[in-house]
Amino acid sequence: MKLQDKIVLKDFQIENLIFNKNYADAADYLFNSQVNSWELMKKNYDALKNIQTKSFRFEGFKLKVQFNPERIKSTSAEVDEKSVKSRECFLCIENLLEAQKGILLGDNFMLFCNPYPIFPQHFTISSLNHQPQMILESFSELLELAKLLSPRYTLVYNGPACGASAPDHLHFQAGTKNFMPIEDDIHQLKNDVGKVVQQDEFITTTFIDDELRKLIFIESAEQKELEKSFRTIYTTYKKIFEEVVEPMMNIICSYNNDFGWSVIIFLRSKHRPECFYKTDPDRILISPAAIDLGGVVVTPREEDFIRTDKDLLLKIFCEVSVIKKTFSLLAEKVKTELR
Numbered sequence: 001m002k003l004q005d006k007i008v009l010k011d012f013q014i015e016n017l018i019f020n021k022n023y024a025d026a027a028d029y030l031f032n033s034q035v036n037s038w039e040l041m042k043k044n045y046d047a048l049k050n051i052q053t054k055s056f057r058f059e060g061f062k063l064k065v066q067f068n069p070e071r072i073k074s075t076s077a078e079v080d081e082k083s084v085k086s087r088e089c090f091l092c093i094e095n096l097l098e099a100q101k102g103i104l105l106g107d108n109f110m111l112f113c114n115p116y117p118i119f120p121q122h123f124t125i126s127s128l129n130h131q132p133q134m135i136l137e138s139f140s141e142l143l144e145l146a147k148l149l150s151p152r153y154t155l156v157y158n159g160p161a162c163g164a165s166a167p168d169h170l171h172f173q174a175g176t177k178n179f180m181p182i183e184d185d186i187h188q189l190k191n192d193v194g195k196v197v198q199q200d201e202f203i204t205t206t207f208i209d210d211e212l213r214k215l216i217f218i219e220s221a222e223q224k225e226l227e228k229s230f231r232t233i234y235t236t237y238k239k240i241f242e243e244v245v246e247p248m249m250n251i252i253c254s255y256n257n258d259f260g261w262s263v264i265i266f267l268r269s270k271h272r273p274e275c276f277y278k279t280d281p282d283r284i285l286i287s288p289a290a291i292d293l294g295g296v297v298v299t300p301r302e303e304d305f306i307r308t309d310k311d312l313l314l315k316i317f318c319e320v321s322v323i324k325k326t327f328s329l330l331a332e333k334v335k336t337e338l339r
């Protein structure tokens with residue numbers, strides 16, 4: 001028996017859902033099964049229901065702040081090469097937690113519940129092979145997975161140098177749809193401050209600078225068109241930064257039966273803000289990745305939750321996003337390339 005077969009949750013109902021390719025309901029079924037049978041998960045999802053949050057309204061969008069102590073490990077994870085090499089990979093199936101069960105998504109991925117949640121339902125989708133976190137080769141898989149899970153969940157990708165806590169093992173996250181404010185706000189932002197660089201009957205690509213974040217919004221129901229545009233954006237972005245490895249980005253991807261895919265790409269200049277590396281009392285443990293930039297900012301320590309305000313969010317988001325000049329330059333170049 002292969003190791004992965006021992007982890008796959010097996011019962012008549014879930015097998016039936018998967019047989020009918022109803023992966024979103026299968027994930028929901030897995031979630032309920034794990035919450036009911038796994039003490040750690042039950043404790044953390046119960047705690048999440050009573051967690052302190054606050055929200056701030058900006059020009060055309062909203063940001064929530066979540067005081068989430070269980071995220072301390074993930075927020076402060078050491079992800080430099082040396083630290084990563086010296087630990088066991090927690091996404092390889094031989095190292096999963098004892099109680100962890102999963103479902104297979106196609107031939108290459110397994111979905112399992114995240115016991116340290118931000119979303120009301122939070123999953124990790126990891127490659128069955130231990131291979132580096134890289135988006136260019138896995139973008140089509142991200143689109144396909146987003147479609148598979150679409151009625152209930154939105155997918156998230158964090159680049160190896162800007163938020164992924166396992167840069168050595170390819171993975172995505174999935175979470176409850178529309179939990180991140182940007183999923184609602186994106187259309188308003190597009191209308192208010194968007195700069196459309198590509199538009200035809202198949203695809204629309206818009207650059208959006210909302211004064212805190214720099215993002216690219218791609219809308220299309222045609223997978224091939226979307227992949228082509230993404231490749232162009234990726235290679236142009238990489239050239240500007242002269243990056244040897246992947247240029248820094250976080251992605252939020254969802255699918256809708258009527259309109260197709262929505263892909264939001266946040267462009268990054270650095271992994272963590274200065275204040276992250278200071279010593280207390282100046283230290284602020286906020287380490288922005290896709291979910292934070294999507295509008296749910298996680299603070300694992302109460303003192304940071306209390307002092308987070310609009311000015312601090314503005315400062316941190318600007319600091320970790322590419323600068324205006326780079327963003328405009330990229331918009332011009334991508335516009336020319338996509339013509």
Ligand SMILES: [Zn+2]
Nearest residue numbers: 089092130169
């Ligand atoms: Zn691994």
